[in-house]
Amino acid sequence: MSGNGSLEALRRSGRIVIVGASLAGLRAAEALREEGFTGSLTLIGDEPHEPYDRPPLSKQVLLGKADADRTALPRHRELDAEWRLGVAATGLDMTARRVRLADGTEVPYDRLMITTGVRARPWPHPLEAELDGVFVLRTRQDAVALNRRLTAVPRRVLVIGAGFTGSEIASACRELGLEVTVAERGPAPLVGALGGVVAQVAADLQRAHGVDLRCGVMVTGLEGDSAGRLRRAHLSDGTTLDVDVAVVSLGATRNTEWLAGSGLGAGPRGIACDAGCRAFDIRGIVTDDIFVAGDVARSPHPLFNYQFLSLEHWGNAVAQAETAAHNMINASADRRPHVWVPAFWSSQFGVSIKSVGVPSLGDEVLIAQGSLAEHRFTGVYGYQGRVIAAVTFDQTKWLEHYQGLIETAAPFPPPGTTVDRRAEGLRPVPADFPDPSLPTHGPTVTLSGYSPTDRRITFTPARA
Amino acid sequence: MTQGSMLRKITDYANRADPYPVYAELRKTPVLHDEEGPYIVSTYWEIHGLLHDPRLSSDARNLGPQAVENLADEEDPALPPAFLRLDPPEHDRLRRLAMTPFGPPHTPRRIHAMRGELSRIIGELVDEFADRDRIDLVDDFSYPFPVTVICRLLGVPREDEPRFHHWAETLAASLDPDPDEDAAERRRVTQQARSELGLYLAELIEERRRAPGDDMLSALAAGHGPEGQMTQAELLSTAALLLVAGHETTVNLITNGMLTLLRNPDVLKQLRERPHLAVPLVEELLRYEPPVQLLPQRTPLADIDIAGVTIPKGASVWLVLASGNRDPQRFMEPDRFDPRRKDNQHLGFGSGIHSCFGAPLARLEAQLALTELARRLDNPRLLADPPEYRRNAVLRGPRHLPVAFDGLRGRDA
Ligand SMILES: Cc1cc2nc3c(=O)[nH]c(=O)nc-3n(C[C@H](O)[C@H](O)[C@H](O)COP(=O)(O)OP(=O)(O)OC[C@H]3O[C@@H](n4cnc5c(N)ncnc54)[C@H](O)[C@@H]3O)c2cc1C
Ligand code: HEM
Numbered sequence: 001m002s003g004n005g006s007l008e009a010l011r012r013s014g015r016i017v018i019v020g021a022s023l024a025g026l027r028a029a030e031a032l033r034e035e036g037f038t039g040s041l042t043l044i045g046d047e048p049h050e051p052y053d054r055p056p057l058s059k060q061v062l063l064g065k066a067d068a069d070r071t072a073l074p075r076h077r078e079l080d081a082e083w084r085l086g087v088a089a090t091g092l093d094m095t096a097r098r099v100r101l102a103d104g105t106e107v108p109y110d111r112l113m114i115t116t117g118v119r120a121r122p123w124p125h126p127l128e129a130e131l132d133g134v135f136v137l138r139t140r141q142d143a144v145a146l147n148r149r150l151t152a153v154p155r156r157v158l159v160i161g162a163g164f165t166g167s168e169i170a171s172a173c174r175e176l177g178l179e180v181t182v183a184e185r186g187p188a189p190l191v192g193a194l195g196g197v198v199a200q201v202a203a204d205l206q207r208a209h210g211v212d213l214r215c216g217v218m219v220t221g222l223e224g225d226s227a228g229r230l231r232r233a234h235l236s237d238g239t240t241l242d243v244d245v246a247v248v249s250l251g252a253t254r255n256t257e258w259l260a261g262s263g264l265g266a267g268p269r270g271i272a273c274d275a276g277c278r279a280f281d282i283r284g285i286v287t288d289d290i291f292v293a294g295d296v297a298r299s300p301h302p303l304f305n306y307q308f309l310s311l312e313h314w315g316n317a318v319a320q321a322e323t324a325a326h327n328m329i330n331a332s333a334d335r336r337p338h339v340w341v342p343a344f345w346s347s348q349f350g351v352s353i354k355s356v357g358v359p360s361l362g363d364e365v366l367i368a369q370g371s372l373a374e375h376r377f378t379g380v381y382g383y384q385g386r387v388i389a390a391v392t393f394d395q396t397k398w399l400e401h402y403q404g405l406i407e408t409a410a411p412f413p414p415p416g417t418t419v420d421r422r423a424e425g426l427r428p429v430p431a432d433f434p435d436p437s438l439p440t441h442g443p444t445v446t447l448s449g450y451s452p453t454d455r456r457i458t459f460t461p462a463r464a
Numbered sequence: 465m466t467q468g469s470m471l472r473k474i475t476d477y478a479n480r481a482d483p484y485p486v487y488a489e490l491r492k493t494p495v496l497h498d499e500e501g502p503y504i505v506s507t508y509w510e511i512h513g514l515l516h517d518p519r520l521s522s523d524a525r526n527l528g529p530q531a532v533e534n535l536a537d538e539e540d541p542a543l544p545p546a547f548l549r550l551d552p553p554e555h556d557r558l559r560r561l562a563m564t565p566f567g568p569p570h571t572p573r574r575i576h577a578m579r580g581e582l583s584r585i586i587g588e589l590v591d592e593f594a595d596r597d598r599i600d601l602v603d604d605f606s607y608p609f610p611v612t613v614i615c616r617l618l619g620v621p622r623e624d625e626p627r628f629h630h631w632a633e634t635l636a637a638s639l640d641p642d643p644d645e646d647a648a649e650r651r652r653v654t655q656q657a658r659s660e661l662g663l664y665l666a667e668l669i670e671e672r673r674r675a676p677g678d679d680m681l682s683a684l685a686a687g688h689g690p691e692g693q694m695t696q697a698e699l700l701s702t703a704a705l706l707l708v709a710g711h712e713t714t715v716n717l718i719t720n721g722m723l724t725l726l727r728n729p730d731v732l733k734q735l736r737e738r739p740h741l742a743v744p745l746v747e748e749l750l751r752y753e754p755p756v757q758l759l760p761q762r763t764p765l766a767d768i769d770i771a772g773v774t775i776p777k778g779a780s781v782w783l784v785l786a787s788g789n790r791d792p793q794r795f796m797e798p799d800r801f802d803p804r805r806k807d808n809q810h811l812g813f814g815s816g817i818h819s820c821f822g823a824p825l826a827r828l829e830a831q832l833a834l835t836e837l838a839r840r841l842d843n844p845r846l847l848a849d850p851p852e853y854r855r856n857a858v859l860r861g862p863r864h865l866p867v868a869f870d871g872l873r874g875r876d877a
Contacts, residue, residue, distance in 0.1 A: 369518055370553065378518075397817045400516045416766025418518035419551035 004331065010110055011329050014039040017099055017107050019089045020115035020255070021045025023053070023073060024294025024317040028113050030076050031325035041081040042107055044099065046088035049140055055314055057143040058165050059347060062172035064151070068144045089116075092262040094281070097289065110289065111328050114259075114271060114279065115321065117295040118252035118312060123160075128222040133230030135247045137165060149245055150176060157181070158233050158243040160219050162189035164346045166249030167202065171348035174209045181212040181241055183219050183233075186434050193445070194355070194391055196432030197365050198379050201372050201393060205349040222246055252312060254296050264290065265452050270298040270310050272452035275337035277324035280452040291328050293320040298448055302339055303388075303406065304358065310446040313344045341403055342389075342445055351375060354396050357389030357406040358445050364428040366413045368402075369420040370395055378402070381431055382412025471501055474758075474784075475642050475857050481850035483757065483860070484799065487787035494771040500530070502641075502760065502780040503773070506787040508794035508811070510771050514783060515816040519766050522818060523551045527763045528778025543662045544697050546705035548818065549761065555817065561694055562702050565683035567824065575824045578617070582829060585612050586836045587875055594872050598847065601865040605837070606718040610829055614710030617825070618703065619672055619679025624664075628707065631661040635704075636712040640856045641760045641782075658704070665703045666696075680706070710822055716755035716861025717830045721746070722837060723865060724753060724801055726846045731803055735838040742831040745803035749830070750789075750812025752801050757786040757860045759814065785811040786860075843870040 016032060018025045021043040029041055045051075052071045060066035084101065091100035098106045120136035123129035133154075135146045150157070150173065157173050159166045162184035173180040186192060188199035189206060206213045214235065223232040233241045259266040264287075265280035266272075271292045272280045277299065279290040292299075294317035300306040319340040327335040345354045359365075362381025370377035370393075378398050381389040386409045390402035405414060413428050473479055473486045490496060490506040497503045505511050514520050523545065547558040564570045589605050599605070611629075615622045634657035638650065669685050676682035681703060687693030694702060725732040735741050762781045767774050775781060788811045790798040795805075813820035820826065837844075847866035854863045 374553075376553075376556070398516065398518050401513075401518060404513065416519055416768075418765065419521055420518070420553050420556075 007329070007331055010039065011037055012039060014110040014329075015042070015108060016040070016111045016113065016328070017042045017044065017109035018113040018115060019044045019099060020117055020294070020296070021047070021083070021085060022051050022115065022117055022294075023314065024115035024117070024321040025113070026051040026073055026075075026321075027318050028115060028293055028321035028325045029079055029081055031322045032329065033077060033079060035326060035329060037329050039110075041079065042084060042109075043081055044084045044087065044089050044101065044107065046086065046102075047139060048086040050083070050085070052140055054138070057140065058137055058168040059172065061143050062147060062150065062169065063175055064147070068140050068147065071140065089258050092259055092264065094263050094287070094290070112290045113324060113328065114290065114292045114296060115294045115317075116255035116258070117317075118254050120248070121250045121253050123222065123246075123248045123250075125221070128224075129248075130228070131222055131224040131230040132228055133224075133243075133245050134222060135245065137169060137247060137249065138252070146245075146247065150178065154178065154243070154245045156241065156243045156245075158183065158219070158241060158246040159249060160246060161249040161251070162186075162202075162206075162213075162215075163249060163251060164190065164193065164344075164348075166247070167206070168346060168348045169247050169249065170206060170211050171209070174211060174349070179212070180210075181214060181243070182206060183217055183235060184213070184215045185218050187215050189213070189215075191432075191434055192360065194359050194379075195362065195365060195381075196434070197367075197372070197429060198359075198391060198393075198431075201375055201377075202348075205351060205375060209349045219246075252295070254310075256296065269308075269446070269448050270296050272308060273297055273299045275300055275302075275306075275339070276327045276335050277320060277338055278327070284452045291324040293317065293324040298446075299338055300450075302337075303341065303409075304361070304447060307450055308448045308452070309342070309358070310448060311342050313342060313445075315343050316340055341406060343403075344445075351393050352396055353391065353393055354399050355389060355391040356399055356403045357381065357387075358447070359389040359391055359431070360433055360445060361388050361447065362431045362433075364412070365431040366428040367422070367425045368414070369398060369418055369425065371422050371424060380405075380412070380414065382428060385412055386410060387412045387414060468498060468501065470496060470504065474504075475640075477853075477855060480853040480855075480857065480860065483786065483857075484790055487784060487790060490784065490787055491791060495773040495775065497773065497775075497779075502782045503775045504782045504784060505770075506784045506791075507771070508788040508791035511783045511785065511788040511811060512815055513770065514762070514768070514781070515811075515814060515818075517768065519764050519768055520762050520781065521551050521765050522549055522555070522762055524549060524761060524763075526551075526765060526778065527780060528776075530778075543658055543701055543704065546701040548705055548709075552817065557691065558694065558698060558702060559817075559821065560691055561687070562684065562706070562821065564691065565680045566821075575828060578613070578825075579828065579832070581616065582613060582832050583836070585609060586833055590836060590840050590872070591875070593841075593869075597870070598866060598868040601722055601867050602715065602719055602862060603864070605833070606715045606722075606865070609718065609833060610714035610826075611711055613825070613829060614707060617680055617710070618706060619677050619681040620668065620707065628661060628664060631657040631664075632708045632711045635661070635708050636859050637856060639760065639858045642855070642857070661704050661707075662700050665700050665707075669696075669699060669703065706822070710825070712859050713755045713822075714826050714829050716859060717746075717749060717826060718833050719862050719865050720753035720755065721749050721830060721834045722844075722867070723846070723849075723851065723862060724749060725834065725838065726844060726867070727849070728801055731801070732838055732844075734803075735835060739835045739839070741803055742835045743827075744805070744808070746827055746830045746834070747808050747810065747812075748801060748803045748805050751795070751805070751808055751810030752789070754786050754789055754810070754812040755859060755861055756812070756814070758782055758784040758858055760858060785814065840873045840875075841867070841869045842873055845869065 051073045056071050061068050088102045089099050090102050098108050120138035156179040159170045159182045162182050167189050170180050170182050189202040191199035218236040221234040225231045254270045256266040273292040277291045278286045279292050295312045298308040298310040301309040320338050323338040343356045359381045361383050364382045366380045368380045376394045378395045379391045387405040494507040494510050547555045638654040672682040673685050760782045813823045845868045851862040851865045
């Protein structure tokens, strides 16, 4: 469809299909209606639920402060959509413009939006992963099951991987009064996302709250009893732990398998799209009828010389969905680029952590305000002499200022001084990210070079 | 237009009833300055940026020697600056301590729990209008209501009001950067009011230590929170800040609110029929007629480049909130009062780390008061428009608001 007449027809009576009925899918659908799209709208989701919010699953829900069934995403407007819930998309025919579903039916489209997100990376040994007591946390069902088990007061919970999700789970367990061991391959929790200097504070927080934190070790095996219940975990340092719950928090895998062989540029690193959210095909040619948004997307970002960036960030899913929806039903000249500055939040051990930009790209960090020892501070990350990111621990209100510095590529370290500048804030120190070739758990930002295709099978590191 | 004359226009009492044309002129130069005097910032994004800029200090001790001249000096060892005038980390620590008995996370339900009591106080004040056909809204309602509330909250005896009223008024006036006043004399008067208020509060706190109540002063004095305790001097400054802030601002929000409603009878009618409108309406009031018009007491710790101007370290900076609130670059049709305005991130309570501590209380007070006035006054009319304003250019509002009405509707009509 090109030319104004057909665009008008699309907006009036076109068929738009959205695959992936979660945060990005719902917000895209709402944005389409908000922009005046009156054609047919179909949302396909493999989960049986209407769209719900995930961040509470590792926070209020685990604490029993919110019911897992009560995390439905607020609706911003009437949708008048057809919902195909509980059925997965299994294939795509780009030429015939049809999506195949697991129940054998096919859904034709004029425009397709892909928002299939990511799923939790499972425990790598399938038999051990089957043990009763081994959990992951990505979906509402996961949360309900884990919650039920935690309410039964296990002797000890083992959290495998101390990224954001793992750390939040450990925090919730401590708040519930449960014994927790956290096993992290890296030198500290969150080290892949925030670097060693800041991660040390995360480690202090965990220990201060009674977490049995073990860094530099890997869980090598999970052992069950004859009834198939988890009983024991083996660590790479030779120790064993008696546990009856293990939560595997080893990051995420992109939901792109259903696109295999479709010709779309989709792979383990996600689906490449241009700044306007249009998907690339495997030849690196941009499509004009398939759009991508949310955790499954990788898109070029102007702040990083247009390298492709994947974000597992709530705010990104919303912003990208809105941009994709807008571009889907507007003419070229009216399209907008997705230029959202990465932003993430987490709450754990009573501390509110927020970041903007891409900390993992930073080579140095300046504790511009506050103090690491007090667990209240603002860290500013520098990359090749400019400000690339910032993180706050319980100092949220300053973040906006640093976001401005990132957006304007301000020099690093920022000149001048600020309120609450301490001795430790007089000069930057190495940010101390782990060797990028070593995997860490759950980096929520990934830079993946300039190629829109995914032919190279490479491990996706936490850093570029 | 030179700055000297703009500054004079802001403080000129003749512009008090309608300062907005002056602000519109001001916005032509987002950051205005000449040889001496403050840097006056009048556009929304610049004000917003500066309120979040960690290089901008609220602590007067960081002012350069030149800028200090313009200020009423508050140095007093017995009564150090309260957290309004401090930077982190002291600001953050004291604000957290003050928040412990006031709001989340430790006391999330305090304001909500006061709802019934607020309604009762309002009801009683309005009942007093029964046999009258005209009132002065300020003296008969907008002033006594929040004062009663803040006394209740802090645990200050309401009957002492005549004593601290004068001190509070004097301290509020000391914020007003009126160039025509004798600075030395003003410093003296302010100083005296501060120390008298300090003495009064010291006695009261002693009493609350002996016989604690469920009020904030008792809680602050006991200091059982997880963050430790305030020193005696910090306690006094904080108590004085809360008493004055809870005193001299909400009165103007309620009065400005009623004035605006009486100028927009259709909105008054809508509020009467749909009390839910009070919530967005109060936000729009905070944008349209903000009780705190400008923040005259900030200074950079390092040179700040903004809107093509370098504000040097130590300079005095004024942030004209009321002008930012009318900035057409931020708000569509900014001069229209629209109680259903969307995306209304006004600057009425400031922004950033110093954003108003008492905002949840002030909002609830204004929402309940305006709803009840709209509901119970039958055919209310302004008797003077514009009304007579207070001198103060910072805490701006009518001194009196004579209103006539035909009668009073019943409490639960
Ligand atoms: C426990 C937890 C805590 C989090 N906390 C934070 C936080 O504090 N801050 C933050 O910024 N972010 C947080 N996040 C991340 C945030 O939730 C995600 O960024 C967001 O959910 C992304 O939305 P999305 O719609 O792109 O993807 P998803 O929410 O992953 O949705 C994708 C949907 O598509 C479905 N789907 C997949 N394949 C198919 C298929 N073939 N056919 C049909 N449907 C399919 C999936 O089942 C899913 O419902 C958290 C995530 C989790 C799991
Ligand atoms: C309509 C009523 C009110 C308005 C318009 C108002 C406005 C403001 C503004 C603009 C600030 C920011 C000052 C700055 O940044 O320098 C502020 C701060 C403050 N307000 Fe209010 N206020 C109101 C009511 C109250 C009430 C009822 C209280 C007390 C219960 C209160 C207590 C405070 C305190 C303690 C601060 C200092 C906060 C800090 O520095 O962290 N205010 N207020």
